[in-house]
Amino acid sequence: MDATTTLIAGVRKPTRREFLAAGASFGGFALVAGLSDADAADAPAAAPKYGAYGMPNGVVENPLVFVSIADDGVVTITCHRAEMGQGVRTGVPLIVADEMEADWAMVRVAQAPGDEPRYGNQDTDGSRTTRHFFMPMRRCGAAARQMLEAAAAARWSVPATEVEARNHQLVHKPSGRTLGFGAVAREAATQPVPAGDALRLKNPSQFRYIGKGKLGLIDGFDMSTGRAIYGQDVVLPNMLFAVVARAPVLGATLSGFDGAEAMKVAGVRKVVAIKGSPIPSAFQPLEGVAVIADSTWAAMQGRRALKLDWQDGPNASYNSATYRASLEAAARQPGKEIRNDGNVAEAMKGAAKTVAAEYYTPHLTQAPMEPPAATARIDGDRCEVWACVQSPQAARNDIAKRLDMPADKVKVNVTLLGGGFGRKSKADFATEAALLARETEGRPVKVVWTREDDLHHSFYHTVSVDRLEAGLDAKGKPVAWLHRSVGPTIMSLFMPDPKQMAGFELGMGLTNVPFEIPNLRIENPPAPAYTRIGWYRAVANIPHAFAIQSFVAELAQAAGRDPKDYLLELIGPPRKLDPRSLGDQWNHGENPELYMVDTGRLRRVAETAAKGAGWGRKLAKGHGLGIAAHYSFVSYVAAVVEVAVDAQGRLEIPRIDIAIDCGAMVNPERVRAQMEGACIMGLSNAMLGEVSFDKGRVQQDNFNGYQLLRMNAAPRRIEVHLMPGGDYAQPMGGVGEPGVPPIAPALCNAIFAAGGKRIRQLPIRNQLQA
Missing domain, CATH: 3.30.365.10 (Aldehyde oxidase/xanthine dehydrogenase, molybdopterin binding domain)
Known part of the structure; x- marks a missing residue:
């Protein structure tokens, strides 16, 4: 293997012999499962917006997944998405390997270069990889299995229906004869790729890897021993x-x-x-x-x-304090109407009590460990x-x-x-x-890039001011809800000073709030951008969840109610809502008929996290529990944070309970790990994270200025509650991002419960010592 290949192949990498044996000359077996050029030419000119399984058109129809088998039986599966700790280089090949009945010990992973016409969409963001490619990867694995079975049948001169792939072998069921995958790899390469309607997918009860959570990261050994190439x-x-x-x-x-x-x-x-x-x-x-x-x-x-x-x-005039004041001023004035149910103004006039609060979240930066x-x-x-x-x-x-x-x-x-x-x-x-x-x-x-370069020249998470007002009836139930959210938009990267949030930002927990409130109005006042605004894990869900879930706790206090009970009452009874009826035309790019907002699932994660945390138990002095629940990336997550605040304002976090309902899971241990990481990142954002500007320049130079959560401040215990996954034929949710948004509001609500200090601006830093 030459020096270049050694560097980029990653871990559990195929050798040069394996690659050559499975090359384009079909010295082994190579499969591309997707549309041929002829198929593509016959595709309808006006394709529907969404394909089967709720995925954008072009994903299911043209998965373009590459699989190869060497003469010695080694299976190389190409991963077309980027591995950054979320386990995609394990999860994606695992799906293919399970469907094709490959022995995981005989599987190697190769990383695809940038080539979307061949591999399909390769943009690893939006928590989309598994939900968009679970079925295409299964189809690819099933096609490979059936081609191997057909090749073995031809070798034995028996009907293909008599051959079955089992754990890296082809078995002739009547006679018990067997062949290894490598033995028929060359013949299998000459078999036609089965048409979509001829594919035989496994029954989920036959899965050997999917949903079992028994496999570690395929890159784990090299990552832990310093051999991995970043x-x-x-x-x-x-x-x-x-x-x-x-x-x-x-x-x-x-x-x-x-x-x-x-x-x-x-x-x-x-x-x-x-x-x-x-x-x-x-x-x-x-x-x-x-x-x-x-x-x-x-x-x-x-x-x-x-x-x-x-x-x-x-942009040299950009100053964070001045800009915050301008956002606050904008949030106190009417903005662009985003959603308008009923008549908020009239309902406010008749309310027994009104409550108003403003919430501030600063710029954040991704600060990955590797610049x-x-x-x-x-x-x-x-x-x-x-x-x-x-x-x-x-x-x-x-x-x-x-x-x-x-x-x-x-x-x-x-x-x-x-x-x-x-x-x-x-x-x-x-x-x-x-x-x-x-x-x-x-x-x-x-x-x-040095760490200073990374902090000074990033694409920053938006700064935001969210103003909420509510009118309560005599029983403390909201009859009116007004939310103005203002902050610079990511679209400022692509068009001159758009000033208004894009539809995808509005659809991140703002327009699609699923509360049972008869009069609800959401507005988006304008905000210019003076720096590069970009994607950040969970994106606009962070400020929206912080504001909304914090405000819910404030309303519970005003009504004299338990915060958990009040939240569940706002969510209302289980029902499925078309996101378009909530003003969300984006819906994370998914088919709104398949991916509806399910308040029953949102209730269940809130109830599960609360039960796990022992909500309602007697707490020691200075301890408090806070709850928050949020829908994002078509998944449902709730968190309950327990805090301890002493007389000097020192904050400790004994425990977090976090519950996620993302539908069926491919690798539950990766889901668990992502939720644990989301807890740490969410706490880091809430307690310490801030990028500030003066004279247009970032003021933080390194981790002494842009601080991240240290080990001594981390929760002593994180309990992850994975909701039952359901049917693998049903649409899946995202995992990488939805764990972050509820952490900050749950933390701040717990701080209030522990000592009465209401946090409305992030980061918390020394606010408890003030």
């Missing part, structure tokens, strides 16, 4: 290293620079200017100056020696990139556009990601590497 680990022969001095303010331009002193640093080879893209720039790099050197250290020392003259532009990194090499008219990207096809397209090169001349190899959380779906760092590789006469260049 973006920062890539090393190619004759490689150079680069760091970039980027625009300190969004939209700043370079009026001049002097690289003479940088060139005097030992090991520095070249100083190159990178031209920024006009605003809005989408995911293109910021304007900057790169220093290319023999080592990262030399490049960093050269960057320090640069003399740069920046013209900051209009962005990418390596690029240009050879003639081709560019090859190795990078820790969540969206390799988008990276491929962006690089091709910037290099003015056809996309089929660009190859993006995906390494493991040391965390992503949405940051690495924006491949500006990979484009930087490609631009610099063009300047090095064929030598590969690795662009390294």
